[in-house]
Amino acid sequence: MKKIFALMFINLMAICAHAQDITYTKNVIDTLASAKYWGRGYTKGGMKLAADYLTNQFKEIGLEPLAEDFRQRFEYPVNTFPGKMSVTLNGKQLVPGQDFIVGNGSPGLKESTRLKKLDSVNFVSAGLNVVFKDKLTWSVATSLDSLTTIELNTNTVKQTPKRIEIDIENKFDSAFRAANICGFVRGTKHPDSVLMITAHYDHLGGMGADTYFPGANDNAAGVATLLSLAKYYIKNPQSYTVVFVCFAGEEAGLLGSGFFVQHPPFPLANIKFLINLDLVGTGSEGMTVVNSTVYPKAFDLMNKINDSEHLISVIHPRGKAANSDHYFFSQMGVPAFFIYTQGGPKAYHDIYDVPQNLPLTAYQNLFKLIVDFFGKLSE
Numbered sequence: 027m028k029k030i031f032a033l034m035f036i037n038l039m040a041i042c043a044h045a046q047d048i049t050y051t052k053n054v055i056d057t058l059a060s061a062k063y064w065g066r067g068y069t070k071g072g073m074k075l076a077a078d079y080l081t082n083q084f085k086e087i088g089l090e091p092l093a094e095d096f097r098q099r100f101e102y103p104v105n106t107f108p109g110k111m112s113v114t115l116n117g118k119q120l121v122p123g124q125d126f127i128v129g130n131g132s133p134g135l136k137e138s139t140r141l142k143k144l145d146s147v148n149f150v151s152a153g154l155n156v157v158f159k160d161k162l163t164w165s166v167a168t169s170l171d172s173l174t175t176i177e178l179n180t181n182t183v184k185q186t187p188k189r190i191e192i193d194i195e196n197k198f199d200s201a202f203r204a205a206n207i208c209g210f211v212r213g214t215k216h217p218d219s220v221l222m223i224t225a226h227y228d229h230l231g232g233m234g235a236d237t238y239f240p241g242a243n244d245n246a247a248g249v250a251t252l253l254s255l256a257k258y259y260i261k262n263p264q265s266y267t268v269v270f271v272c273f274a275g276e277e278a279g280l281l282g283s284g285f286f287v288q289h290p291p292f293p294l295a296n297i298k299f300l301i302n303l304d305l306v307g308t309g310s311e312g313m314t315v316v317n318s319t320v321y322p323k324a325f326d327l328m329n330k331i332n333d334s335e336h337l338i339s340v341i342h343p344r345g346k347a348a349n350s351d352h353y354f355f356s357q358m359g360v361p362a363f364f365i366y367t368q369g370g371p372k373a374y375h376d377i378y379d380v381p382q383n384l385p386l387t388a389y390q391n392l393f394k395l396i397v398d399f400f401g402k403l404s405e
């Protein structure tokens with residue numbers, strides 16, 4: 027009888043610990059995707075505020091700093107849209123983010139003009155290109171184009187463009203200041219052997235004064251998972267040191283991770299394995315592991331753990347790809363996987379990537395898979 031109660035108690039504790047974790051994870055995602063952080067980008071101080079928030083989280087969790095005040099600072103040029111973002115087509119005002127986006131490298135423009143039709147999707151005037159797209163996907167530019175581009179959403183804009191009134195302000199920042207947030211849990215037996223978790227915290231920022239890109243899946247979810255893992259490793263230190271880095275500048279071209287590998291705070295050769303998390307907020311259709319064919323032994327190990335514990339429904343292998351922050355590490359010879367999940371909402375680099383739509387289907391099992399995988403690696 028006692029045994030049963032003890033077991034029930036242990037189970038209850040496990041459930042509570044778990045529930046707490048998911049609550050924390052959701053809270054981190056809600057916070058980072060909120061308007062206060064303005065898409066963790068280049069206007070309204072969004073990325074800086076996110077860096078402050080993460081630094082506080084690292085401190086509260088109890089991580090040791092890998093750089094002064096946890097920050098590895100760097101700069102890069104970026105085109106920003108801090109102010110006016112108004113497009114009126116044939117007399118009808120369009121909604122930013124929903125009906126149109128501005129090309130990320132566009133110079134600002136204020137004019138009222140007739141458009142010339144080139145074909146069914148392309149329309150032009152002097153200094154302006156207008157193009158229809160089936161899906162509006164924004165990004166970040168580090169250089170300025172010669173022409174302003176407006177992408178129109180074919181699903182919401184039904185009229186043929188004839189007249190356009192445009193009032194868009196840009197500001198090109200030649201030295202935007204950003205910082206990677208870096209901390210660690212010291213290894214108990216082999217502190218100079220390193221396991222590393224990374225996730226970029228920057229996103230696209232805002233497009234004009236009233237529209238921002240929340241980036242819940244990309245990549246508030248990855249950052250939230252990283253922080254939850256940091257909490258776990260503070261309570262359960264491994265024989266190897268576990269390093270946590272939230273990169274900036276990923277959306278501008280993997281700039282934070284590129285800077286890190288050029289200015290590593292410890293020898294990169296110490297890294298026994300790195301897992302990069304980016305777009306991990308779904309999972310009903312499993313997950314993909316980039317670099318699995320480059321590191322087949324590690325991929326085998328991950329699959330064995332996954333099969334024996336029935337965690338992720340399917341793990342898709344994928345070869346090398348320069349599509350997230352693992353890339354420069356693996357180019358430098360650091361064994362690295364990049365994990366992203368599949369299934370559920372398809373929002374990507376648009377205004378619909380919001381926390382309410384994020385199911386976090388694989389969150390708990392991905393967490394467990396990483397913990398057990400790293401556990402085996404540091405045995």
Ligand SMILES: [Zn+2]
Nearest residue numbers: 244245304305
């Ligand atoms: Zn991303």
